[in-house]
Amino acid sequence: MATYFSVSLNMLQCKTEEKEFSLPDFPEAAKIQLSQLGNDLKFTDGTDAGHLFRVRHLTFCLRSDAILLNSIEGLGQTVELANKRQSALTKNSNNSFQ
8 A cells, every 4th residue: 555655646756767666755665667557657647637636535545644554464564654654744745635
């Protein structure tokens, strides 16, 4: 979930000609390969309705007081750290999605 949030919210910053990239707000994650992305993320320019909806939806989720997630033992701390970081960045940003 943390990886999906990070890729969705940072896709435009991660646009590259390289076949794989790192996530700026989730450095603990393995590099993401372009072949792993759906077409909705791979080909967005950030202005299509689907991308704008997803960013708005995820931003609202991260602004909530709590998010209930299931995790796999061993990944729990890394994912929890990433979710806390993303949530803090979203709450402190000046972006206004209304």
